[in-house]
Amino acid sequence: MTEDEKTRVVMIAGLSGSGKTRLIRSLLDGIDTGRTGVIVNNEKSERELDGLCKVVDSFPIRTPCARPRQYRYRIEKMLDANDLGLIMTEPPGLCSETSAPVLNPIVMFKKDSVTVGPLITVMDYTTIPVKGINKDLTDEFKLFNLIFESDCIVVRKNEHLSEEQKKRVSSEIEKINPDACIVFHSDDEKGMESINKKVFSDEIYSRPLIY
Amino acid sequence: MTPRENFVSRILMRGSERTPVFLRDLTLGLDVNNTPTDAVFGKEYDSRESARCVLALQNTLGQDAVVGCIHTYSLEAFGGITKYPSDGIPYLSGAPFDDITKMNEHDPDDIRDRLLIGMRDSYRIVRKKAPDLAVVMNISGPVNTAGNLRGIETFLMDTMINPDIAYAITEFSTRVMKSTIEFIGPENCDTVYIAAASDNPDMLGPKDFRRYSLTHMRDITRFVHGLELPLVFHPHGTFSTSDRADLLADSIETGIDGFQFAENNEPLGILKQTKDKCSILGGVDAFTTLLMGPEKRITRDTNIFLDVLGKEDYVLTCSCSLNRGLPIRNVKTMIEAVMDYDRR
Numbered sequence: 001m002t003e004d005e006k007t008r009v010v011m012i013a014g015l016s017g018s019g020k021t022r023l024i025r026s027l028l029d030g031i032d033t034g035r036t037g038v039i040v041n042n043e044k045s046e047r048e049l050d051g052l053c054k055v056v057d058s059f060p061i062r063t064p065c066a067r068p069r070q071y072r073y074r075i076e077k078m079l080d081a082n083d084l085g086l087i088m089t090e091p092p093g094l095c096s097e098t099s100a101p102v103l104n105p106i107v108m109f110k111k112d113s114v115t116v117g118p119l120i121t122v123m124d125y126t127t128i129p130v131k132g133i134n135k136d137l138t139d140e141f142k143l144f145n146l147i148f149e150s151d152c153i154v155v156r157k158n159e160h161l162s163e164e165q166k167k168r169v170s171s172e173i174e175k176i177n178p179d180a181c182i183v184f185h186s187d188d189e190k191g192m193e194s195i196n197k198k199v200f201s202d203e204i205y206s207r208p209l210i211y
Numbered sequence: 212m213t214p215r216e217n218f219v220s221r222i223l224m225r226g227s228e229r230t231p232v233f234l235r236d237l238t239l240g241l242d243v244n245n246t247p248t249d250a251v252f253g254k255e256y257d258s259r260e261s262a263r264c265v266l267a268l269q270n271t272l273g274q275d276a277v278v279g280c281i282h283t284y285s286l287e288a289f290g291g292i293t294k295y296p297s298d299g300i301p302y303l304s305g306a307p308f309d310d311i312t313k314m315n316e317h318d319p320d321d322i323r324d325r326l327l328i329g330m331r332d333s334y335r336i337v338r339k340k341a342p343d344l345a346v347v348m349n350i351s352g353p354v355n356t357a358g359n360l361r362g363i364e365t366f367l368m369d370t371m372i373n374p375d376i377a378y379a380i381t382e383f384s385t386r387v388m389k390s391t392i393e394f395i396g397p398e399n400c401d402t403v404y405i406a407a408a409s410d411n412p413d414m415l416g417p418k419d420f421r422r423y424s425l426t427h428m429r430d431i432t433r434f435v436h437g438l439e440l441p442l443v444f445h446p447h448g449t450f451s452t453s454d455r456a457d458l459l460a461d462s463i464e465t466g467i468d469g470f471q472f473a474e475n476n477e478p479l480g481i482l483k484q485t486k487d488k489c490s491i492l493g494g495v496d497a498f499t500t501l502l503m504g505p506e507k508r509i510t511r512d513t514n515i516f517l518d519v520l521g522k523e524d525y526v527l528t529c530s531c532s533l534n535r536g537l538p539i540r541n542v543k544t545m546i547e548a549v550m551d552y553d554r555r
Contacts, residue, residue: 061364063355063408064447064473065531068498069300096413098475101498108502109536135477138452142413145475 003202006115007079009087009106010199013099013146014122019156020090021045023122023185026192027088027199028052037078039089055082059092064101067092071102072109079113086117088199096142100149118151118181118198125155125165128172147173152181152198159186214275218345219401222441222469222490224524229553230517231526232546233276233347233492235404238300239533239542240264241281243271248535251281252295256329262336269344271539272546276345276526279334279400284351284359285391288324289317291359300534306362311376314360319386323394334399348400349532350391352407352446353427354415356384363409370419377423385427389434397438402469404443405431406532413448417458420446425465432466443469443492451480459484474498474530478519490524495545497529502537506544513548521552 012020024038025048033053040046046058059074071092078087091099099119106114123146133140133147147153153173158166161184170182181198185191212220218231241248244264251257251264261281269277283301284293290307308314338346351359357380358366369377392403409415410424428444435442444467450459451472463470463484471492472481478493485491493516495501500512516527527549533542 061367061414063358063363063411063414065408066302069534070302073299073302094414101474101496104498104502105536136453136480138449138454141449141452141475 001113003115006113007084007087008115008117009075009089009103010117011089011091011099011103011119012122013091013119013150014095015127015142015146016095018095018122018124018127020095020122021048023120023154023156023195024088024090025049025052027195031200035083035085037082037084037087039074039078039087041090041092041095045090054084061094062092064093064097067097068102068105072105075106075110075114086199098145098149118203119149120152120154120195120198121146121150122154122156124157125161125169126157128155128169130168132172133176144176147176147180150177150180152183152195153177154183154185154191154195156185158184213343215343215345215401218275218526219441221524221526222402222443224487224490226524230521230549231275231345232549233345233526233528234268234272234274234542235278235347235349235406235528235532236265236268236274237278237282237349237532238535239537239539240266240268241535242537242539243267247297248299248301249295249297252283252293252301252326256326256333258329258332258336261330261333262340265333265337266341268539269341272542274546276347276401277337277341278349278404279337279346279395280330281333282330282349283326285322285324285326285330286359287326288321289313289360298535300536303359306360306365308360308380309362309365311361311380314380314383319383320390322387322390327391327394331395331399334395338399345402346400347402347404347443348392348395349404349406350388352405352410352424352444353381353385353388353431354411354423355407355409356387357381357423358409360384366409367414370415370423381423381427385430388431392435392438397440400440402441402443403435404445406445408447408473408531410446411448412446412450412455412458417455420448420458421461425461428462428467429465436466441468443467443471443490445471445473445492447473449476450484451476451478453480456480456484463488469526471528478516482520482523486523490526491520492526492528493520493530494527495529497531497533497537501529501533501541501545504538504541504544506541509541509544510548513545514552517549517552
C-alpha cells in the first residue's frame with residue numbers, strides 16, 4: 001500500500017467540554033466526507049455527528065490501561081467495514097489522560113495501512129492559569145501533559161482576548177512545547193484554515209511517539 | 212540472594228543488593244513460544260502451556276519476579292464474555308451485571324470455576340519448576356472488578372445516582388478477590404498484587420476513591436496479611452502532586468506493603484510519601500517508551516527512575532502490565548539498563 005492509499009488517523013484531544021466535537025463538526029464542513037470516519041467518546045456526540053460523514057462510532061469510557069489496546073481494535077473494526085481515507089477521533093477515556101499511548105499501538109501494529117496525522121488538543125483559554133502552569137497541582141499537571149504531547153493546540157473561546165492576552169497564552173504553551181502550532185480559533189475565523197492545513201497535509205507527525 | 216529473596220526483601224523494605232525487576236507479564240510470554248492466545252484459553256485452560264510461556268519469558272529476560280500464569284479477566288463464572296483473539300490480548304466483551312439483579316443470582320465463590328482452576332494449576336507449575344523465582348499473584352482491584360462486572364460507565368453512574376448499588380457491587384467484588392486469593396493459595400506465591408486501573412482518583416474523584424477503593428483495600432490488605440503475604444497496590448491516576456499527597460498517604464495507611472505508581476506520575480512526588488512507610492514500584496511507560504523505543508530512549512527513561520529511586524526500597528516495573536505484541540528486545544534493553552546501573 002502506498003502512503004496515499006493509507007488511512008490517516010487524526011486525534012482531536014482535550015478536556016471534557018473543551019470543544020472537540022464542535023471542532024470535528026467544523027472540519028467535516030466542506031470536505032469530502034464520503035471516505036471519512038469519526039470516533040467520538042460519548043453517544044451524545046455520536047448523535048450530533050450522525051449523517052455528517054460516512055461512519056460515526058462512539059467509544060465509551062475505558063480505564064487508562066484498557067483504552068490503548070481497545071482503541072486499536074476499534075480502528076481495525078472501522079477500517080475492516082469501510083473504505084476510509086481519514087479517521088478523526090477523540091481519545092477514549094476521560095479526556096484527562098494523554099493520547100500518545102493510544103496512538104502508539106496504531107503506529108506499531110497498523111503501519112502498513114494507517115498513517116498518523118497531528119495530535120490536536122483543544123482547550124478553553126481560561127484553563128491556562130494566568131500565573132503559569134504549576135505541575136505540582138493535579139489539574140495543571142494534566143494540562144501540562146496534554147500540551148506537552150501535542151502537535152497543535154487549538155485555543156477556543158478567545159473572542160474577547162486582547163492581543164496581549166493571546167501573547168501570554170502562547171508564551172505559556174511555548175514554555176512547555178515550543179514545537180506546537182498554536183491556533184486561536186473560532187468557528188468563523190480563518191484559524192480553521194490553519195487547522196485544515198494540519199489535518200489534511202501530507203506531513204507525518206511524530207511528537208506523540210518520540211517525546 | 213536468589214531472585215525470589217531479592218524481590219521479597221525489597222517489597223518488605225529489608226534492603227537487597229540489586230534492583231529487582233518485576234514485569235507483570237500478563238500475556239507477553241505467549242510471544243516467546245509463538246503460542247496463540249486461544250490455545251491457552253481454549254475449551255480448557257491449558258495450564259501447562261501457560262506455565263511454559265511464563266517461564267520461557269523469564270528465561271529470555273531474567274527478571275526476578277513473574278506472574279504465575281497467562282492472565283485473563285475470568286468473569287465467565289458470572290456470565291461475562293471474554294474474547295480471545297488468536298494473536299491479541301483477552302478483552303471483555305460484555306458486563307455480566309449490567310442488570311444488577313444478576314448479582315443476586317451469584318455467589319463470590321462462583322469465581323472458582325474451571326478457568327480459575329487452570330490458572331491456579333499454572334501458578335503451581337511455575338512455583339514448582341522455578342522455586343528461586345518470586346511469584347506474584349495478580350488480582351484485579353475492588354473498583355476494577357466492580358467496573359468489569361457492572362460495566363465501568365454504569366458503575367460510575369451508580370456512584371452518582373445509586374451509591375448503595377455501587378457500594379454493594381464493590382463489596383461483592385472484594386469477596387470475589389478474597390475468594391480468588393485464597394483459592395490460588397498463599398503457598399503458590401510470594402506477594403499479592405492488586406491491579407487497579409479503575410481504582411483511580413482521576414475517574415472517581417478523591418472522595419469516592421476513598422469510599423469505594425480504600426475502604427475495601429484496607430479489608431483486602433488485612434485479609435492478605437492474615438495469609439502471611441505482603442501486598443502491593445497499583446491504582447492508576449495521579450498521586451505525585453502536592454494536592455494528592457493526602458490521598459497517597461491514606462492509600463499507604465491501608466496497610467499496604469508496596470505502592471506502584473502508574474504513568475504520568477513524578478517518582479519523587481511518590482517517594483516523598485512512601486519513604487520509610489512502604490516499598491515503591493514503577494517505571495518506564497509501557498505504551499510510549501517501551502512499545503516504541505528506540506533503545507536510547509528506553510535506557511534514558513529507565514535511568515531517570517533509577518536515579519531517583521535506585522537506592523530506595525524500590526522494585527523496577529513498567530507503568531502498566533506487559534502484554535503480547537510488545538517487542539521483547541525493548542524489555543531486554545530496559546533490564547540491561549538496570550543491570551548497568553547496579554554495576555556502577
